[in-house]
Amino acid sequence: DAGVTQSPTHLIKTRGQQVTLRCSPKSGHDTVSWYQQALxxxxxxxxxxxEEEERQRGNFPDRFSGHQFPNYSSELNVNAxxxxxxxxxxxxxxxxxxxxxxxxxxxxTRLLVL
Amino acid sequence: AQSVAQPEDQVNVAEGNPLTVKCxxxxxxxxxxxxxxxxxxxxLQFLLKYITGDNLVKGSYGFEAEFNKSQTSFHLKKPSAxxxxxxxxxxxxxxxxxxxxxxxxxxxxxxxxxTP
Numbered sequence: 001d002a003g004v005t006q007s008p009t010h011l012i013k014t015r016g017q018q019v020t021l022r023c024s025p026k027s028g029h030d031t032v033s034w035y036q037q038a039l040x041x042x043x044x045x046x047x048x049x050x051e052e053e054e055r056q057r058g059n060f061p062d063r064f065s066g067h068q069f070p071n072y073s074s075e076l077n078v079n080a081x082x083x084x085x086x087x088x089x090x091x092x093x094x095x096x097x098x099x100x101x102x103x104x105x106x107x108x109t110r111l112l113v114l
Numbered sequence: 115a116q117s118v119a120q121p122e123d124q125v126n127v128a129e130g131n132p133l134t135v136k137c138x139x140x141x142x143x144x145x146x147x148x149x150x151x152x153x154x155x156x157x158l159q160f161l162l163k164y165i166t167g168d169n170l171v172k173g174s175y176g177f178e179a180e181f182n183k184s185q186t187s188f189h190l191k192k193p194s195a196x197x198x199x200x201x202x203x204x205x206x207x208x209x210x211x212x213x214x215x216x217x218x219x220x221x222x223x224x225x226x227x228x229t230p
Contacts (some may be wrong), residue, residue, distance in 0.1 A: 004157075033216070042118075042204055042220030043158070056215045090157055092218075102148070103218060105158040 002027060004093050004106035012112045013081050021076040021109045025093030031055075032074040033103055034066060037088040049074050050096060078111075086113045116141045118207050120221035127195045127228055135190040135203050135224045143211030147188040148218065149179055152202040164188060165210070175199070195228045202226075 005024045013019050025032055031050045035043035045058035049068035063079045072093075078085055088110050092103035117140045127133045139145055146165055150158040162173025169181045179190045190203060202225050206218040 006157075031216075033218075035218075040222075042206075042222045043218075045217035045219070048216050056217055058217060092158075101216075102160055102163060104160055105150070107157040110155075 004091055004104055006089075006091050006106040006109050008109060009107070010110050010112075012114065014114050015081055015083060017081050017113075018077065018079045019081060019111060021078075021089050021091075021111075023074045023076070023091030023093075023106060025072050025074070025091075026104050029093035029095050029104070030072050031094045031096050031101065032068060032072065033092045033094070034074070034076045035090040035092065035105075036060070037090055037108070039087070043090055046076070081113045083113050086111060116207050116209050116219045118205050118219055118221035120203075120205055120224045122224050123222075124225045124227065127226070129197050129228050129230050130194050133192050133195040133199070133226065133228070135205075135226060137188045137190065137205030137221060138186050139188060139205070139207040140186065141207055141209045143209045145186075145188075146208040146210045147179075147181065148206040148208075149173065149177070149188075149190050150204045150206065152204065152223070154201075158204065161190070195226075197228050197230055200226055200228045 007022045033048040034046040037043040047057040052068045065077045068074045088108045090108045091106045094101035094103045119138045148163045149161040164171045164181045172178045205221045
């Protein structure tokens, strides 16, 4: 049973560019959340997608956007990259059938903005 | 607002000794509490959670955590530490209220170093 997968594993971009990160949820999961983990910090919630819609959003600017596809996979897009966007981006999946859903994390995509 | 505090940046323990990693939380409703572990250059691995029921929760790899409502704490414990337990540990909380959302709020993490 495959867990949460993310691609790419590493990415280098320059300021002002745009980036797309991808996530496939764990089998049986229908909800995807994205987190940003800066160096030395805990993960910060960006947003969560369920039924192809953004269900909840954290305190991130509109440069951060996402999408969920019918097969439950998801993309995170970041426009107009800033140096401060350099971080590990984590995707987490969960099953909506029950309020006590545990989020399972992928290995992350490490983004470096130069 | 929800928040988590992990008061120790680093915990050092000798192999075979018991370990404790501390976590305190703040939520307005019922707390859903989680512990995750992160190895270098890896994502987060789920260890255990408290939703309701027994205050002592058992999880993966011999870890357990004790929920203390009066002290708003959820400390992670293990009776006998292994060198392979050395990693970064994160406590997270979510408000269990029906309208409180789904985001996990994480602490800043505690680095556990187990020495042989």
